[in-house]
Amino acid sequence: MSDFDLELDARGLNCPLPILRARQGIQKLNPGQVLHVIATDPGSVKDFEAFCKQTGNELLAATQESGEYKFDIRKGQ
Amino acid sequence: MSKRLKASERKATILAVAKVLFSDKGYHGVSVDEIARRLGVSPAILYRHFPSKEALYEEVLNSIACKRESYVEAVVNSDDSFSDVLRRITRIYIESVSKDPDYLRMELQSALEGSDATRQFFENRWRPFSDFIEFSLKELAAQKSLAPVNGRVAAMAFQGMIREALYAKCIYRSPRYRELDLYELSEHLITLFLNAVGYVEPEK
Numbered sequence: 438m439s440d441f442d443l444e445l446d447a448r449g450l451n452c453p454l455p456i457l458r459a460r461q462g463i464q465k466l467n468p469g470q471v472l473h474v475i476a477t478d479p480g481s482v483k484d485f486e487a488f489c490k491q492t493g494n495e496l497l498a499a500t501q502e503s504g505e506y507k508f509d510i511r512k513g514q
Numbered sequence: 515m516s517k518r519l520k521a522s523e524r525k526a527t528i529l530a531v532a533k534v535l536f537s538d539k540g541y542h543g544v545s546v547d548e549i550a551r552r553l554g555v556s557p558a559i560l561y562r563h564f565p566s567k568e569a570l571y572e573e574v575l576n577s578i579a580c581k582r583e584s585y586v587e588a589v590v591n592s593d594d595s596f597s598d599v600l601r602r603i604t605r606i607y608i609e610s611v612s613k614d615p616d617y618l619r620m621e622l623q624s625a626l627e628g629s630d631a632t633r634q635f636f637e638n639r640w641r642p643f644s645d646f647i648e649f650s651l652k653e654l655a656a657q658k659s660l661a662p663v664n665g666r667v668a669a670m671a672f673q674g675m676i677r678e679a680l681y682a683k684c685i686y687r688s689p690r691y692r693e694l695d696l697y698e699l700s701e702h703l704i705t706l707f708l709n710a711v712g713y714v715e716p717e718k
Contacts, residue, residue, distance in 0.1 A: 451645045452582055453603060456589045480582055487583040491590050 441473035441509060442466055448477045448505065455481050456488050459510065463494060466512045471497065474508040481506050525563050528553060533574045537616035540623035541571055541632045572635060578617040579610055579639055596650045597708055597715045601701070603642060604676060608700055615684040621677075622685075643676075644669040651711060663711050671710070675703045 445462045447455035455476045462472050474485070482499060485508045489496040493513040500507045519527065531552050535544045546567050550557040564570040588602035611617050624632035648665035655662040682688045683696045691699060708715060 450649065452642050453585045453589045453599065454646060454649055456586050457592075457594065457599060460589060461594060483582055484586050487586040488590065491587055 440471065442470040443472050445472060445474045447474055447481070450476065451478045452480055452484055456484055459485070459488065460492075463492075463510065463512050468512050468514045470512050472510045472512070474510065476506045476508070477504060479506070481508075485510070521563070524559070528560060528563055528570070529574055529577050532570055533578070533616050533620075536571060536574060537619035537623065540620075540627045541567075541629060542627050543623075546570075568631065571632070575617065575620065575635055575639070578614045579607075584610075585642055593716070595716050596654065597704075597713060600643075600646070600708075601704055603646070604700055604704060605697065607643075608676065608680060608696060611680055612684050612696055618680055618685055622681075640673050643673060647672055654713070661712050668707075668711050672707050675707065676700060679703055 443462055443466060445455075445458055447458055450458070455474065455478060459472060459474055462474075466472060474481075478484075482501075485496060485499065488494070489510060495511040495513060497509040497511050498507070499509075528549070532544070532549050535549060535552065544567075546557050546560055549570075550560050553560075560570070564573065584606045585603050588606055589599055592598040592602050621636050624636055644666075647669040651660065651663055651665035651668055654660040679691075679696065679699050682691050683699065694702070
């Protein structure tokens with residue numbers, strides 16, 4: 438079983454699209470559930486930090502591996 | 515002898531002087547030696563703060579153009595629609611650029627120089643618009659919300675429109691558009707663009 442409730446593939450997308458898609462994804466979740474995002478835009482690290490800060494969602498993890506950036510975002514209350 | 519400055523003050527002074535020189539003479543028209551001379555410091559001091567002229571140039575652009583966080587904020591505050599996000603990110607961009615037309619002068623200088631590196635810097639600044647428009651129009655067409663249009667060409671039209679509005683209001687100060695402020699002008703242009711691609715804005 439995966440550690441997230443919804444996965445978003447934002448590979449190949451640049452700012453502001455990954456954020457827009459993540460926002461739409463989060464809206465489908467209940468508080469406490471986790472959205473997993475895969476992106477390739479290097480700027481997405483800063484973007485998702487800012488996104489979580491501005492929306493009250495929690496950035497549980499941000500990792501980078503072979504040109505891909507992965508984020509786990511827990512929906513806030 | 516120049517007064518000793520704190521690192522942050524020194525950096526800000528270097529950026530301010532470099533910005534004026536780059537906007538006046540372009541990237542290739544300015545040497546690190548010239549910037550150092552203008553500041554009354556040695557080139558070694560400059561290299562202590564910026565590893566290369568390229569890094570300094572990029573930092574000058576970053577200090578003028580809006581921050582990515584502002585685009586994130588625009589999306590967060592939007593209603594998720596293509597038109598609302600486009601209007602919000604455009605407003606953020608023109609707000610930041612119109613505050614400091616040296617940015618536009620640097621863009622013009624870069625076009626004249628024909629340097630791939632500097633052109634790339636500016637292309638990257640337009641990427642949020644070009645990619646967003648191209649991708650969104652394709653997606654809207656796939657959802658049958660819009661007739662198929664060439665998104666790449668539409669993005670080019672948008673970029674040309676907004677850039678020309680910025681030049682007309684902030685550089686040429688053209689009397690022809692005196693009646694409209696930059697925001698009104700850009701709002702009109704965005705509406706024309708949305709009509710041209712056949713997008714119907716959601717009712718507020």
